[in-house]
Amino acid sequence: MSQPLEYSSYPFNGHDEFCLRAGSHHQKTILFIPPLFDEMNRVRRMIVGTMRLLNEHAIGSILPDLPGTNESLFPLEQASLTIWRNALAHCAEPLAKQLYVASFRGGCLIDDFAVESRKWRLAPAKGPGLLRTMMRTRMASDKEAGLATDMTQLAEEAQRGHVNLAGNHIGPKMFAELQDTVPMSSGSIRTAQLTNSNQAADVKLSGSALWLRAEPDDDPQLAKAIADDLLSWVAQ
Known part of the structure; x- marks a missing residue:
């Protein structure tokens, strides 16, 4: 049985923003940056599945709500990419100095909050x-x-x-x-694409482009492919 996810928060702009955590006791933690806007909801379940798989292999992870999204009380019309980068910096501050960042689609636009950190990207938009x-x-x-x-x-x-x-x-x-x-080219970057993509990549993964679906969905095959690649990447 997989371990339950933990509900946590991080301080930003005078209030707390929610986040999900898996394996907070593990030495290594990956900060997940989800896709942006409507793509975020379509991919969230798959990202959570990836977090559970990583936890089973002693890798922790954290998935923050960006200000103005999900449970956040911050007005979305006041949000910006700059504000989201600042929020991620606050979320990452308590984590280990060796920070791992995994971003998806539009999330790759704001992973440069940690310039020198190692970055993993899926289908950068x-x-x-x-x-x-x-x-x-x-x-x-x-x-x-x-x-x-x-x-x-x-x-x-x-x-x-x-x-x-x-x-x-x-x-x-x-x-x-x-x-x-x-997406900014900063730090060490590993880029992943789906197998049917003609975009340049360090690795091709089997799975569905959930961000193109009309409704939120899941793809356990893609979650496992991502988790396996992240495990090998963190171990390098």
Whole structure:
């Protein structure tokens, strides 16, 4: 039987943000950075499965809520990539000096909070691509409602306050940061892609692109493939 996950928190901006932990007593801990926005919910169950598998092999892990997401009381329209990086730095502070960071998709945009740390990335996404996808989703939704919306209008809406994109309230700073942010090459990086991807990678993993699903789902095969690769990576 797998050990239950622990509910914990980390201090940020005068209040506590929640996080999940597995194996907090282990010497080595991996900080997981989930995908951003709607992709986050689609992949969360698989990440939790990965955490359980790592715990069985004496590797701890922590999955923080970013301010404005999940159980956080922080207003999402006030969040930005910069704020999320700062929050991750606060979450990582109590961990061991040798920090391991595993990020997924858009999470790779904010793993540079720990410049010199070893990083593991799955299917890194660029900010402009994430932004365009959310804008197209909003435009398609507006079209079904009989409204004509284009990207210029959405950008202007974001500048006036915040814009609702795929159910996410995106403020001016977040919108601007997403327009020109790509994963930073810093520290030692191992990049993983799915086997059907044509993107360059250090390793190809078998599994499904859960972030493309319409609803949250799970993929135990991918969770095991990720856990196995992380175990070998941490052991290096």
